[in-house]
Amino acid sequence: MKNVFKIALFICITTHFSAQSQQTALSVVNVVGENLPPFTLPDGSGQQFDVVRAIFEPLNLSVAIEVYPYKRAVALVERGDADMMIGMLKDDNHQLSYSAYPHDVDILIAIFKENNVDKWQGISSLHGKNVTMVTGLSKPIKAYLPEVEFDMSEVGTREQAISKLKHSRTDYMIDSEGSYLTEMTENASAINFITKPIGVLQIHVAFATTDRGQRLKTLWDKHFIDFIQSDKAEEIYRKWHLSREYNNTKRFFAQQLN
Template structure:
C-alpha cells in the first residue's frame, strides 16, 4: 500500500476523477475517507485495521467516518478535487498538493520478490537490478540508485514476468507480495528480501478543513497511542505494532 511522488501523473488523476460522481463532499458532522481495498486494512465493507483506527480517531470527536473504496490513484484525485477529506495509506510527502499530519498510523514493510536462484540484493544494491512495481508507487524515489525499472498497471502475471526473465525483482509492500506468492503452488522457488519500512499516513486535502482535520487526527492518535488503544487495535487484527511509542 503506499507510493512516492507522482506529480507528473496528477493531471491524469484529475481527468479520471472528473468523471466520478460516486464520492460526494462531506456533510457537517462527518469525515469522508477513501482508500484502495487492502485485505485486513481497508476492506470495502468498512472493516479493517486502518478503518478502525480512523473511527477511533474521529468518532469520539463527533465526526462520523464515511468510507469509500476506489483504486489508489483515483482516491488521491478525489481528495485533491475536494470530493473526499483524506485518502489512506500514503507515504510522507508523496503528493506535494496534499496536506500531511505529523503522526503515522502504521508502517509498510517494503520487500523485493524474486527467484530464489538469484543472489539476494540489499537495500543498497537493489537499484542495480531490473525492477517492476505497480504504477504510481514510484519506489525509485525511496530506494537508492535505481537504474532500471518498469511500472505495471495491475498485480497480475507478476510471477510469470519473473519466471520469464522480464524483471529480476518485484517491489511492493509485504502484504501485497504475500498475496502474489499465494498464487503459486511452488513458493519455495522465490525469495522475499526486506528493503525498508515506510510510515503510513492519511493524505488530507490542503485546505482549511483539511488542515483542521489533520490537527485533530494528530492529537487523537497521540492519545490513542498513550492509552494503549492503538496497540489494542493492532492486536485485534493480528497485526504487528510497528510504531514506536512516544
C-alpha cells in the same frame, strides 16, 4: 447611516452562518482508500478504516468511507471531493497534506526468484536492474532509495507484478512486507520467492488542502499519538490478525518518543 447599518448587519449574519456551516460540515469525515485487505475493504471494514473511526468517532464525527483504485482515490482528495485518504506513502508530486506521524510502519522488501539468491548483495543488487511495483509506489520508493539507480515499471496489481517476476519479465519486485504477505495467502506463485528487507516504510494519512482537510489534519495529529499507545489500538490490530504490523508500529513510536 441606515445603509451602513444594514451592510454591517448583513456581514455579521453572513459570517455567523458561514461559521455555522463550517462546523456542520465537519460532522462527517469523507474517507477514501484502496481495496487492500485486511487494511481497507470495499465494505468499509479493515484495520486502517477502524483506526480512522477510533480517532474521529469519539470526537462526535461520523466517518463515511468509499473505496476506489489508487489513482482515483488520490484525485478525489486532491480535488477536495474527499477529506482524506488512508494508507499513503508521502509523495510530493501530489497536492496533499500529510499527517505529522505515520499511522503504520512496515518493512520495505525486495522480492526475487530463488535462483538469484546467490547474487543478492543487499540494496546494491538492484542497481541497473528491472524493478516492478504496484501503481503509486514508484515515486515515493525512489525517494527511499535515492542512492540506487534502477529501471522501474508499475503495474495495477500485485498479482501482475508476481506474474512478471515468475516469468522473468522483471528482475525484482519491491513492496511492503505486510501487503506482500497478504498477497501470498491468495497467490501460490508468491510462496517460491525470496524476500529481503531493504528499508522502512512510513505510511501516512493524506488530507485535502481545503479548510476542512486542514482542520481534520489538526484533529488527527492531536489525537493519534495517544491512540496508537492505547489498548484500543492493540485491539484493532489483533482483530485483523496484524500483530506483526502492530509491533512494527509500536516499536517505531517507542523509538521516536524516547
